[in-house]
Every structure is written in structure tokens, then in C-alpha cells.
Amino acid sequence: MATNKTPKGLDGLFHDTLKDIYFAEKKILATLPKMAMAAHSPDLKAAFEKHHTETQEHVARLEEVFEVIGKKPAAKTCAAIMGITEEGAEIMEEYKDSPALDAGLLAAAQAVEHYEISRYGTMRTWASELGLTEAVQLLDLTLAEEKKTDVALTKLAESAVNVAAEAAE
Ligand SMILES: [Fe+2]
């Protein structure tokens, strides 16, 4: 049956996706310390710890974006991040005594970063289309940190971590 409800527009989609990434960032905040604890390489441990601190800032920035659109911060379960972190948890369990553990952790972490880069890229474009200049700035700051993290993880993957996994074969 047809209703009189106006269909949600881009502003509704922006708000819904904001709740989704807010959920994801909180999940990542809880997951990174576990990954840092599990990692064998001190460099990888340090990279996870650094990004944990940045992620606290990502959560705070999203709260500011909620404020920009006049909404209370609220999280909506993000099935994508649940799946990605679930895979990471499996790697931590199945490879905990393996020299390939760090390579697996890196792969899991990069899947998280790519997810975030995709979401923040979309969100900043929508914010721009909606004329939310302040939100664009906040989302851009986080997007830049996600990209930097991805590059740092790639460097680690290409250097010590994967080499160590291969040497131990
Ligand atoms: Fe983030």
C-alpha cells in the first residue's frame, strides 16, 4: 500500500551512512588494540597503536559531523565491518603461532582501511553536494589519515613483514 511518506533523499542517505561509519569506527577502535597485541613485528605493533590513537580522533570528528547536521550521534550496525573484522579474528586465531601471522594481520588491516577510504570518499562527496562545508573538511581530514595508514601498511607489507613470513617457510 502506498504511504504518504516522502522518500528519503540524499540528506537521509548521508545521515544513514554517517551512522554506519560511526558504528564501524567504534568497532575498529575496539579491534586495533587486539591486533597490536597479536602482531609479532614491533613496527606493525607500533603502526596499529598509532592508528588506534588516530581512530579516537575519527570517532570524535564523526560526532562533530552529527552536530553539523543537527543530529545526535547514533550507530547503526555495519555488516561490512563486522565481516571484515570477523575475518581478522579468524586470522588471529588460525595463524597465532605462524610466522605468516603478521602478513595476515596486515591484509586484514588493509581491508579495513580500504573500506574506510571508500566510505569517507563517498561521504565527503555527498557532504559537498549537500553544501555541508564544515563536514567536508572534517571528513577530508580523516580520509587523508586513512590513506596515509594504507600507504604505511603497504610499505610494511613490502618490507620486513612478508619477507619474514617467507623466510620462515
Ligand atoms: Fe578511521
Ligand SMILES: [Fe+2]
Ligand atoms: Fe583506519
